[in-house]
Amino acid sequence: MKLSRFVRVAVFAAAGTAAACHSASPLEGPSPLPAISGLNGTSWQLVRFIGGDDTVLLPRAGAAYTVEFGSGGELSARVDCNRGRGSWQSSGPNQLQFGPLALTRALCPDQTLHDQIIRQWDFVRSYVLKDRRLFLSLMADGGVYEFEPMGSNAAK
Numbered sequence: 727m728k729l730s731r732f733v734r735v736a737v738f739a740a741a742g743t744a745a746a747c748h749s750a751s752p753l754e755g756p757s758p759l760p761a762i763s764g765l766n767g768t769s770w771q772l773v774r775f776i777g778g779d780d781t782v783l784l785p786r787a788g789a790a791y792t793v794e795f796g797s798g799g800e801l802s803a804r805v806d807c808n809r810g811r812g813s814w815q816s817s818g819p820n821q822l823q824f825g826p827l828a829l830t831r832a833l834c835p836d837q838t839l840h841d842q843i844i845r846q847w848d849f850v851r852s853y854v855l856k857d858r859r860l861f862l863s864l865m866a867d868g869g870v871y872e873f874e875p876m877g878s879n880a881a882k
Contacts, residue, residue, distance in 0.1 A: 765814075765853070769794040770860050770873035775839060777869040789838055792876060806840040807832045822853045822862065
């Protein structure tokens with residue numbers, strides 16, 4: 727028996743009559759994410775944020791802001807005193823988009839980048855790898871997060 731290549735969803739009203747029908751993606755499984763050899767398996771720590779108005783924000787001493795890109799579109803992150811898991815995908819060269827981030831809810835100290843990063847997480851749209859640094863750009867010239875490889879001493 728051969729399965730149909732498309733999923734067909736039907737919604738029925740209380741009387742049993744079809745109220746809506748929708749055909750969607752193939753049943754052959756999820757489509758693979760485009761290969762991003764530059765990010766797969768890499769780990770990064772935040773160095774600074776440069777706002778669209780050229781404001782520069784630095785992580786406070788001892789704070790950790792990290793992103794680890796797993797293969798298959800999974801990621802883990804640390805946003806100051808909280809840890810999280812989420813997803814990432816790329817629809818083309820240098821394009822990047824994060825999925826929702828499931829994050830612990832510890833109360834971080836005041837004056838951190840925690841709240842800003844969480845607010846802007848969904849607005850990351852592109853990346854550039856340059857001089858061993860990762861630059862994550864926000865949409866509409868909202869700013870750029872600059873990261874260095876985890877374990878690097880370059881920020882000292």
